[in-house]
Structure formats: structure tokens, C-alpha cells
Amino acid sequence: MDVFQVHILAADRTFYEGPCASLTIATSDGELGILAHHSNMIAAVQPGTLRWQPPGQGVQVAAVSPGMMKVENNDVLVLVDSAEHPEEIDVVRAQREADEAQEALLQRRSRQEHQIAQATLARALNRLRVKSSVRGPL
Numbered sequence: 001m002d003v004f005q006v007h008i009l010a011a012d013r014t015f016y017e018g019p020c021a022s023l024t025i026a027t028s029d030g031e032l033g034i035l036a037h038h039s040n041m042i043a044a045v046q047p048g049t050l051r052w053q054p055p056g057q058g059v060q061v062a063a064v065s066p067g068m069m070k071v072e073n074n075d076v077l078v079l080v081d082s083a084e085h086p087e088e089i090d091v092v093r094a095q096r097e098a099d100e101a102q103e104a105l106l107q108r109r110s111r112q113e114h115q116i117a118q119a120t121l122a123r124a125l126n127r128l129r130v131k132s133s134v135r136g137p138l
Contacts, residue, residue, distance in 0.1 A: 001021050001036075001055065002021075002035070002036030002037065003019040003020060003021050003036055003055050004019070004020055004034070004035075004036045004037070004038070004074045004075065004076060005017075005018070005019060005020070005074065005075045005076070006018065006019075006020040006023055006052060006075075006076045006077075006078070007075075007076070007077045007078065008050070008052070008062075008078045008080075008083060009077070009078065009079050009080070010064075010080055010081065010082050010083040011080075011081050011082065012082070015062065015083040016052070016060070018054060019054060019055050020052050020053065020054060020055075020076070021035075021036075021053045021054070021055050022034065022035055022051075022052065022053045023050070023051070023052040023053075023076060023078075024049075024050070024051040024052075025043075025045060025048070025050050025051075025064070025069060025078065026045065026046045026047070026048025026049065026050075026064075027043040027044060027045060027046060027069070028043065028044040028046055029043065031048075032069075034071060034076055036074060037074055038071050038074075038076075039071070040071055040072045040073070041070070041071045042068065042069070042070050042071075043068070043069045044066070044067075044068060044069075045064060045066055045067040045068060045069050045078065045079075045080055046066060047063075047064065047065050047066060047122045047123055047126040048063075048064060048126060049061060049062070049063065049064075049126075049129070049130050049133070050062045050063075050064045050078070050083065060085075061085075061086060061130060061133070061134060062083050062084060062085055062086075062130070063082075063083070063084045063086070063089060063126050063127045063129075063130035063131075064078075064080045064082065064083045064084075064126075065080050065081040065082045065083075065123050065126075066080065066081060066119075067079045067080030067081060082123075084127065084130075086130055086131050086133075086134040089127045089128075089130065089131040091128065091131055094124045094127040094128050094131070095124070095128065097120060097121075097123075097124040098121055098124035098125055098128065100120075101117045101118075101120040101121035101124060102121060104116075104117035104120075105117045105118065105121065
């Protein structure tokens with residue numbers, strides 16, 4: 001199987017760099033799958049599940065927040081605000097963030113505060129979804 005290089009960079013760390021056989025990521029146009037020799041492109045990354053498969057290994061899973069992805073000459077660069085392995089996700093904290101964001105959405109606030117609460121809720125729910133997909137229902 002052909003491989004390509006992938007660089008998954010979060011704001012605070014290099015999450016993964018190395019060879020990859022396949023990558024699937026949520027974008028503004030829907031879920032996108034990348035294989036070796038994919039055409040060059042740029043896409044907006046949405047909060048969701050990132051799946052990638054290093055050659056000879058199982059599929060790896062991570063929760064990612066918004067960002068950008070560039071595919072160019074068999075090299076993929078994923079830039080996101082945050083990326084977390086399921087074992088790094090604190091379910092209690094994520095549930096608390098989701099509850100607080102839902103409460104903020106119910107209150108009459110400025111447009112900016114409403115958008116921040118929506119983004120916080122999306123991130124928390126995504127983290128919970130990724131965590132539960134790996135270990136079963138919460």
C-alpha cells in the first residue's frame with residue numbers, strides 16, 4: 001500500500017508526524033478521506049473525529065477542533081486548535097463544559113458570547129463522542 005507523509009499539529013504540540021496509509025477528517029464539506037497521491041487541496045477542518053492509519057498499524061483516533069488542512073505533493077498538513085487521543089479526554093470535564101455551554105446558550109447574551117458558547121458546546125460534545133466511540137457508551 002502506498003503511503004504519504006502526514007503532519008498533525010495542534011496549537012500546543014506536534015500531535016503526530018510520520019508515514020500514513022489513510023486519513024479521514026471532518027471538513028466544512030463533509031467527511032474527507034485521503035489516500036496516497038490525493039490531489040492537492042486546502043480544506044477547513046470542523047470539530048470531529050480524525051482517523052489515520054500508520055502503515056502496518058491499526059487505525060488511530062483523535063478528537064480535533066477547528067482548523068485547516070492542506071494536501072500537497074503527497075504530503076498532508078493538518079493544523080488544528082487542539083487534538084486529543086481518547087485516553088487524554090476527561091469525560092467529567094467535557095460533560096461539565098457541555099452543560100455550562102448549554103446553560104450559556106439559554107441565557108440572553110451578546111452575539112459573540114452566543115457564538116463562543118456554541119463553539120464550546122460543539123467541542124465538548126465532540127470530545128464526548130470520540131471518547132465514547134472508543135470505550136463504548138458513556
